[in-house]
Amino acid sequence: MIKNKVSKRFTVTLPDSVFEDLEILADAQGRPTANLAAFLIEVGICQIKERGEFPDMPKSSKVQKTKEDT
Secondary structure: OOOOOOOOOOOOOOHHHHHHHHOOOOHHHHHOOHHHHHHHHHHHHHHHHOOOOOOOOOOOOHHHHHHHHH
């Protein structure tokens, strides 16, 4: 049986200036602020992986449990 990948939601608290910049950029690109934030997080993680700075084994029990459940 193939399980569908499900997007996860969480809350991020940003300084006002960062949020304002995010809103300006999202508006300029014609996309929702949350969509741009998700994209920027994804790009940041990809860059960390490309530089070889991503840990080999997850240290969080939440991440390990999620991987065990799949």
